[in-house]
Amino acid sequence: MIELCKLPYAYAALEPVISAETMTFHHDKHHAAYVKKANDLAAKAGLDDLSVEELVVQAKAQGDTKLYNNAAQVWNHGFFWQSMTGDSAKPSGDLASAIDASFGDLASLKTTFVEAGVGHFGAGWVWLAAVGDQLKVVSTHDADDLLTASGDVPLIVCDLWEHAYYLDHQNDREAFLKSWFDKLANWDFAAQQFMAARAGEPGYSYPAMADQSA
Numbered sequence: 001m002i003e004l005c006k007l008p009y010a011y012a013a014l015e016p017v018i019s020a021e022t023m024t025f026h027h028d029k030h031h032a033a034y035v036k037k038a039n040d041l042a043a044k045a046g047l048d049d050l051s052v053e054e055l056v057v058q059a060k061a062q063g064d065t066k067l068y069n070n071a072a073q074v075w076n077h078g079f080f081w082q083s084m085t086g087d088s089a090k091p092s093g094d095l096a097s098a099i100d101a102s103f104g105d106l107a108s109l110k111t112t113f114v115e116a117g118v119g120h121f122g123a124g125w126v127w128l129a130a131v132g133d134q135l136k137v138v139s140t141h142d143a144d145d146l147l148t149a150s151g152d153v154p155l156i157v158c159d160l161w162e163h164a165y166y167l168d169h170q171n172d173r174e175a176f177l178k179s180w181f182d183k184l185a186n187w188d189f190a191a192q193q194f195m196a197a198r199a200g201e202p203g204y205s206y207p208a209m210a211d212q213s214a
């Protein structure tokens with residue numbers, strides 16, 4: 001069994017870029033629905049004792065598209081919640097150096113990230129990822145994740161599904177992405193992920209049920 005992970009902040013913590021109304025629907029309805037469907041499908045497949053990470057990998061390996069889509073969306077949303085903060089501070093230390101080395105500076109990374117998100121056709125995700133010390137921006141379609149898609153370690157992600165921004169920004173994905181990057185990106189989390197990537201460690205893992213009882 002997997003569980004709907006708790007938000008690491010209040011529903012209104014990301015306003016005005018993302019309203020409490022959007023966060024409530026996004027977490028309590030969309031994310032919750034992926035959790036329920038993933039649990040139902042995992043139980044039918046006899047895979048209900050797996051972690052979310054194991055479930056994503058196993059469903060993909062077995063070609064179980066429905067289970068994969070729902071399990072990957074569970075994981076992607078858990079990672080997305082961590083990728084944001086209401087107290088966004090600029091990147092520092094090794095992460096800032098890596099951003100400068102890979103993109104030139106933070107403003108150039110922003111341009112690349114926003115362009116990738118705006119240019120992405122339909123639903124999906126835009127990621128900042130690390131391959132060793134190198135950083136890159138990639139987008140994935142629908143539920144596609146970075147756990148199974150490549151050797152890239154995700155640092156942060158932004159949700160490109162319309163449910164992530166439509167109530168607050170209507171069709172203006174570009175305005176959403178620019179504000180998201182400037183005001184919500186959680187660079188402390190990205191730095192932790194970058195450290196894990198360079199140490200060859202897995203980094204973020206979706207909370208198990210026992211982790212959330214505290």
Ligand SMILES: [Fe+2]
Binds near residue numbers: 026077159161
């Ligand atoms: Fe979403």
